[in-house]
Amino acid sequence: MIVTTVHIWVKEEHVDAFIKASIENHNNSILESGNMRFDILQHHDDPTQFTFYEAYETEAAAAAHKKTTHYLLWRATVADWMAQARKGVKHHVLAPKELRKW
Amino acid sequence: MIVTTVHIWVKEEHVDAFIKASIENHNNSILESGNMRFDILQHHDDPTQFTFYEAYETEAAAAAHKKTTHYLLWRATVADWMAQARKGVKHHVLAPKELRKW
Numbered sequence: 001m002i003v004t005t006v007h008i009w010v011k012e013e014h015v016d017a018f019i020k021a022s023i024e025n026h027n028n029s030i031l032e033s034g035n036m037r038f039d040i041l042q043h044h045d046d047p048t049q050f051t052f053y054e055a056y057e058t059e060a061a062a063a064a065h066k067k068t069t070h071y072l073l074w075r076a077t078v079a080d081w082m083a084q085a086r087k088g089v090k091h092h093v094l095a096p097k098e099l100r101k102w
Numbered sequence: 103m104i105v106t107t108v109h110i111w112v113k114e115e116h117v118d119a120f121i122k123a124s125i126e127n128h129n130n131s132i133l134e135s136g137n138m139r140f141d142i143l144q145h146h147d148d149p150t151q152f153t154f155y156e157a158y159e160t161e162a163a164a165a166a167h168k169k170t171t172h173y174l175l176w177r178a179t180v181a182d183w184m185a186q187a188r189k190g191v192k193h194h195v196l197a198p199k200e201l202r203k204w
Binding site (some may be wrong): 053 | 152155196197
């Protein structure tokens with residue numbers, strides 16, 4: 001299992017459009033083979049910051065996400081809305097270990 | 103719904119003990135009323151860094167976690183093992199919105 005947290009900074013005037021595009025990306029990503037979660041979160045203290053929580057069964061499934069049409073569309077759509085470069089952090093899962101709990 | 107990501111830096115010599123104490127905390131926390139997830143993750147590129155992903159149904163349930171015996175025990179146990187102060191970030195949930203998907 002692999003979980004990537006992606007930290008995203010959005011220009012204030014594009015926050016609403018970013019949310020719309022990201023929910024569309026969520027709706028498609030959760031249908032991918034090997035996807036376990038794809039949560040879209042907004043920071044409580046700063047609505048221009050977001051965290052994506054992307055959990056996949058394998059490295060291969062996580063890598064395949066970046067070749068999907070919906071990811072490439074999302075990436076192109078939001079490109080000019082970023083206030084700074086996104087930052088992804090890869091993680092091993094220590095708990096829960098059972099696939100059915102994801 | 104509220105999700106807190108907690109960023110944790112551990113002194114290298116205490117990583118194994120930290121993992122053991124944190125899995126114990128996970129096992130108890132997922133039994134709390136209002137808890138939806140309590141994932142324990144280790145950074146892929148730096149095994150001394152950890153992320154906890156703590157999802158609760160309400161602010162009250164998230165606050166109640168900090169009064170539980172297992173949280174207080176974990177906090178006291180790991181106190182001297184921290185390489186720097188923990189950093190928690192609170193989030194709103196944008197997707198998925200359905201409770202059953204947590």
